[in-house]
Amino acid sequence: MENEIIIFINVWIQVMVYLYYCHVIGQTVPKGLRRLWAILPIVFLFLILPFRIHNLHFGGFFVFFISWLANFKLLLFAFGKGPLSDSSLSLKHFVCLASIPIKVNSRTKTALPLHKFLLNYITKGLTLGAVLTSYKFSDQIPTIIINSFYCIHIYIILDLILTMVSALVQTLLGVQSDTHFNQPYLASSLQDFWGRRWNLSVNHILRLSVFKPTQEIAMRVFGPQNAALPAVFVTFVVSGLVHEFIFCYLGRARPTWEITRFFVLHGLCILIELSLKKKLPPRFLLPRVVSGPLTLGFIMLTAYWLFFPQLLRCNGDQKALQEIEAGAALIKNATLTLAFWLHALYLALIHS
Numbered sequence: 001m002e003n004e005i006i007i008f009i010n011v012w013i014q015v016m017v018y019l020y021y022c023h024v025i026g027q028t029v030p031k032g033l034r035r036l037w038a039i040l041p042i043v044f045l046f047l048i049l050p051f052r053i054h055n056l057h058f059g060g061f062f063v064f065f066i067s068w069l070a071n072f073k074l075l076l077f078a079f080g081k082g083p084l085s086d087s088s089l090s091l092k093h094f095v096c097l098a099s100i101p102i103k104v105n106s107r108t109k110t111a112l113p114l115h116k117f118l119l120n121y122i123t124k125g126l127t128l129g130a131v132l133t134s135y136k137f138s139d140q141i142p143t144i145i146i147n148s149f150y151c152i153h154i155y156i157i158l159d160l161i162l163t164m165v166s167a168l169v170q171t172l173l174g175v176q177s178d179t180h181f182n183q184p185y186l187a188s189s190l191q192d193f194w195g196r197r198w199n200l201s202v203n204h205i206l207r208l209s210v211f212k213p214t215q216e217i218a219m220r221v222f223g224p225q226n227a228a229l230p231a232v233f234v235t236f237v238v239s240g241l242v243h244e245f246i247f248c249y250l251g252r253a254r255p256t257w258e259i260t261r262f263f264v265l266h267g268l269c270i271l272i273e274l275s276l277k278k279k280l281p282p283r284f285l286l287p288r289v290v291s292g293p294l295t296l297g298f299i300m301l302t303a304y305w306l307f308f309p310q311l312l313r314c315n316g317d318q319k320a321l322q323e324i325e326a327g328a329a330l331i332k333n334a335t336l337t338l339a340f341w342l343h344a345l346y347l348a349l350i351h352s
Contacts, residue, residue: 067248150308186292189273193299212231233267
């Protein structure tokens with residue numbers, strides 16, 4: 001575990017250096033193809049850097065933060081678009097916005113009361129602990145329940161980590177940021193789930209880098225009224241391919257295209273959903289009390305069918321549990337060591 005932490009820190013130091021280079025490029029090279037050619041080597045390095053990391057959690061978040069989102073932001077930056085396009089950004093702001101999935105919110109945001117915030121995340125932490133404990137008894141628990149636990153695991157671990165890094169960035173930069181998740185378990189449709197509730201920082205970057213360019217092209221072919229449909233579908237295809245790369249990295253295995261098919265299927269279903277909403281009068285649409293459970297059930301069943309098999313083939317659940325146990329042991333040992341030295345220092349002071 002200690003070696004993995006050292007490797008992880010070294011890799012992040014390299015990322016900081018490469019982003020400093022990109023910041024200099026932004027100040028000296030005009031937007032367009034020249035800036036793109038100057039940045040492409042960094043994009044390539046961000047794709048291969050995670051192969052130095054073997055820890056599932058460290059590597060997964062590095063691929064998500066850097067190989068995916070930072071690269072998409074840099075490609076937008078090459079053409080003067082996206083969150084990095086403001087030429088007045090300081091180096092600190094540039095590096096933080098590039099390397100952390102955060103969407104700055106210029107509007108004043110009402111903060112959640114402290115007691116509700118603490119209760120929310122204590123509940124999520126306890127739930128995550130219960131889910132991780134259940135993995136030890138996975139052979140005694142029905143498969144469908146275990147797969148529902150995987151969904152809960154992914155949601156809570158993403159929410160906890162993204163909330164912590166967002167709080168750190170907000171402290172460093174003094175800015176407000178949008179939330180990453182908006183109670184996805186209350187989604188009333190696939191459009192509601194993917195568009196307004198799940199991983200909103202990714203949603204924002206995909207909208208800028210894939211949806212809008214595709215929509216502009218589609219307008220010339222299909223007209224402005226129908227341009228959104230192909231743009232939505234292409235966005236899901238790109239998201240599927242990126243997730244396929246992430247899972248290939250996590251398992252160090254060749255792609256099976258199951259995860260790509262998962263996102264393609266959801267993209268097609270959203271096209272059908274949007275078409276029905278346009279054609280059917282509101283009275284024929286399902287009430288929320290019915291559409292909500294159907295939406296979550298569809299997501300979980302398709303995840304069980306197409307999303308999780310590739311992760312489970314590489315024993316991702318067991319690796320995750322082992323890493324968390326190793327991390328907990330490391331924290332415990334460090335705490336005991338610190339307590340020992342503080343106690344020794346206290347005794348030395350009172351006897352001096």
